[in-house]
Amino acid sequence: MTAKNLSQLARSDLLLLNWRDPWHPQAGGAEAYCHEIARRFAVGGARVTLFTARYPGSEPSSVADGVRILRGGGTFTVYLAAAGHLLRHRHAYDAVVDFQNGIPFFSPLFTGRRTADVCVIHHIHQRQFDDRFRWPLNTLGRVLEKQVSRVVYRGRPVVVVSPSTREGTRRELHLANPVHVVPNGGPPPSPRPPAPRAETPVLTVVSRLVPHKRVDLLVRALPALLRLFPGLRVHVCGDGGELDRLRALAGSSGAAHAVAFHGHVDERRKRELLARAWLTVVPSSAEGWGLTVIEANAVGTPAVAYDVPGLRDAVQDRRNGWLLPADADLADGIAGALEELADPAVRERYAAGCRAWAARFSWDASAERLAAVVLEEGRRLRRHRRSRRRPNDLTAAGRFRAADGDAMERSIGRVLRQTDDYAREGDDFRLLLHGCDEVRAAAALRRLGVLDGSVTLASRRDVLVGSGEEPAP
Numbered sequence: 229m230t231a232k233n234l235s236q237l238a239r240s241d242l243l244l245l246n247w248r249d250p251w252h253p254q255a256g257g258a259e260a261y262c263h264e265i266a267r268r269f270a271v272g273g274a275r276v277t278l279f280t281a282r283y284p285g286s287e288p289s290s291v292a293d294g295v296r297i298l299r300g301g302g303t304f305t306v307y308l309a310a311a312g313h314l315l316r317h318r319h320a321y322d323a324v325v326d327f328q329n330g331i332p333f334f335s336p337l338f339t340g341r342r343t344a345d346v347c348v349i350h351h352i353h354q355r356q357f358d359d360r361f362r363w364p365l366n367t368l369g370r371v372l373e374k375q376v377s378r379v380v381y382r383g384r385p386v387v388v389v390s391p392s393t394r395e396g397t398r399r400e401l402h403l404a405n406p407v408h409v410v411p412n413g414g415p416p417p418s419p420r421p422p423a424p425r426a427e428t429p430v431l432t433v434v435s436r437l438v439p440h441k442r443v444d445l446l447v448r449a450l451p452a453l454l455r456l457f458p459g460l461r462v463h464v465c466g467d468g469g470e471l472d473r474l475r476a477l478a479g480s481s482g483a484a485h486a487v488a489f490h491g492h493v494d495e496r497r498k499r500e501l502l503a504r505a506w507l508t509v510v511p512s513s514a515e516g517w518g519l520t521v522i523e524a525n526a527v528g529t530p531a532v533a534y535d536v537p538g539l540r541d542a543v544q545d546r547r548n549g550w551l552l553p554a555d556a557d558l559a560d561g562i563a564g565a566l567e568e569l570a571d572p573a574v575r576e577r578y579a580a581g582c583r584a585w586a587a588r589f590s591w592d593a594s595a596e597r598l599a600a601v602v603l604e605e606g607r608r609l610r611r612h613r614r615s616r617r618r619p620n621d622l623t624a625a626g627r628f629r630a631a632d633g634d635a636m637e638r639s640i641g642r643v644l645r646q647t648d649d650y651a652r653e654g655d656d657f658r659l660l661l662h663g664c665d666e667v668r669a670a671a672a673l674r675r676l677g678v679l680d681g682s683v684t685l686a687s688r689r690d691v692l693v694g695s696g697e698e699p700a701p
Contacts, residue, residue, distance in 0.1 A: 232596075233596050233597075233600045233603055234269065234272030234596060235272060235273070236599070237269060237272055237273070237274040237602065237603065239273060239275070240274045240275070240322045241274075241275045241277075241320060241321045241322050241323075242274050242275065242321065242322065242324075243278075243314075243324045244324075244327065245278075245326045245327060246258070246259065246278060246279075246327040247280065248283075249263070249280045249299070250263040254436070257350070257519040257520075258327065258350050260412075260519065261350070261389070261594075262278070262327050263278075264591040264594070264595070265595045265598055267293035267295055268592060268595035269599065270295050272595075272599070276295045276296065277297075278297045278298070279299075279300065281303060282299040282300060282301065282302060286299055288300070300313065307331070311333070311334075311337075314335060314338035315338050318338060318339055319340050319343075321339070321343060322343065322606065323343060323345070323602045324339055324343060325346050325348060325598070325602065326347045328349045328350070328373075329350070331369060331372045332347055332372075332381070334377075335347075337380060341609075344602055344606040344609060345605075346601055346602055346605060347381050347384060348386075348410075349387070350388075350389055350516035350517070351389075351392075351396065351537070352373075352396035352397070352514075354370050354373065354374065354401075356440055357369035373401065374401050374402070377401065377403070378401065378402060382404075383405065384405060385604070386405045386407045386408070387407075387408050387410045388407055388408070389409070389411055389412055389517040390409065390541040390542070391688045392537035392538045392540060393516050394621055395621075396537060405619060406663055407619070407621060408601050409691050409692065410594055410598045411589060413592070413593065415523060415586075416590070417525075417527075417528075417584075417586050418499075418503070418526060418527050418583075422496070422500050422503050423499075423500040423501075423503040423504045424504065425505075425528075426506065428457075428459040429460045429461075429507075429566050430460070430461050430463070430504055430506055431460070431462045431463070431506070431507050431509055431562070432465065432501045432502050432505035432507075432524070432529070433446060433462070433465065433466075433509050433510075434465045434498060434501075434523065435464075435466045435520065436468045437467060437469065437470040437471045438468045438469060441468075441511070441512050442511040442512055443464065443470065443511065444474060446509050446511055446558060447474055447477045447481065447487065448477070448481065449557075449562060450478070450483035450486060450487065451481050452559040453559055454483060454486060456563055456566075461487075462488070464487060464489050466491070467491050467492050471489065471491070474489065475489060498523070499523075499527055502523060502529050503527040503529065506529070506566060507529065507569070508529055509562060510533040511534065512533070512538075513534075514536045515536070515537065515538030515542075517541065517542055518538055518539045518541070518543065521548070521549065522586050524582070525548050525583065526582075528580075528582050528583055529579070529582060530569075530578045530579075530582050532550050532552065532558075532565050533549065533550075533551060535551040535553055536554055539551070541692060544581075544585060549565075549582075588692070589692075589693070600647045603646045604647045619663060620665070623660055623661065623662050623663070623664065623685070623686040624659075624666055624669030624686060625658070625660055625683070625686040626657075626658070626659040626660075626661065626669055626672075626681050627657070627659075628656075628678045628680065628681030630656075630657060632655070633652060639677070640657075640659075640676065643675050644672065645661075648660065648661050649662070649694050651695040660690060660694065660695045666683045669683045670683050
């Protein structure tokens with residue numbers, strides 16, 4: 229991926245809407261995603277404002293990493309506060325990026341016709357509304373996320389963080405919008421681990437402690453695991469409403485001596501605990517992606533997770549971890565992984581695979597890809613005509629050799645969409661054409677003057693990592 233898109237956003241006024249900021253006591257992966265991309269937009273020269281909810285001890289406004297942060301409203305009234313801000317400044321922003329955390333901000337209702345509105349969805353909440361609310365609020369949440377969103381965002385681009393979430397937007401929300409995959413980034417792999425690997429089995433879990441994360445499954449698995457691995461120790465990093473229940477469960481199961489609940493930890497401590505671990509465990513029922521998997525992989529630590537949405541994209545089975553069937557016994561799955569990792573050579577092999585996979589994801593690349601969606605939507609609004617491509621979830625991969633690589637690169641900028649991706653090595657080009665089947669891709673190559681290129685459908689892995697590497701064997 230070239231670094232052209234962020235520079236094209238320079239001097240643009242961008243508004244990002246997110247439920248929480250990264251310093252909120254309940255901040256998680258969604259807040260990390262928003263902040264990491266926002267600050268890269270600002271570094272690229274855009275004027276970036278983040279509107280988010282207030283919380284005890286927070287200021288109504290501040291500046292962090294070049295991003296102006298405005299806070300208004302509370303957990304639920306932030307939506308009204310954001311609507312008021314948009315109405316007062318509806319022509320002040322060139323683009324609005326609406327980060328949906330169950331319920332979006334419905335920004336197209338309050339912006340001008342020339343404003344590019346992009347909705348970002350991390351994962352689908354239809355089933356989770358029942359975990360948090362009773363009737364009628366659970367029903368209202370489902371209607372707002374599904375039926376109302378489908379009307380308000382009709383025709384607008386939607387960004388998702390994984391192919392799993394894209395499938396959920398089609399299957400559960402029935403969205404017909406153009407949907408673009410922009411995965412989470414992650415820390416660069418550590419050439420020197422921040423801490424030595426433990427000599428005996430250690431598990432580290434990094435998670436918000438809420439019901440759908442299902443950390444209780446791990447605690448319930450500990451008695452069986454301790455019979456097989458008496459020296460096993462578990463570190464749980466994170467806070468949330470489940471903390472007291474998990475502590476009580478560890479005590480009643482006789483496993484309290486093996487579990488340390490650290491609460492919230494800073495980045496340095498988190499990386500140390502992940503680096504010492506043999507495994508991280510992610511027992512969630514579903515995720516949008518699996519940021520903690522990539523964070524663990526970056527220090528060479530594989531993951532055990534269930535084969536559920538999001539995690540099946542973040543974990544490549546037996547390369548950077550193990551994927552368990554959705555109904556598998558967690559204790560058996562962890563025990564099998566620990567038995568393999570008892571061999572130091574196997575540990576090193578998995579560590580190398582983990583670092584190689586984590587290296588495929590960076591926040592710089594994620595910011596570039598989201599910037600491309602914003603720019604393409606702005607271009608669509610300006611040209612007032614429909615695209616040749618209709619929204620679909622196929623991606624075509626093209627390969628060819630150009631007679632003049634520099635001239636071809638200029639042609640690609642004129643002919644292809646902003647959201648299309650390419651990599652160049654001399655005069656050899658690899659393209660990823662999103663929302664495009666083989667027939668449309670072949671037509672696009674002909675418009676570039678390429679008559680002898682090859683075109684295939686891209687894999688899920690290609691969609692995640694982009695055009696910058698050779699396809700996986």
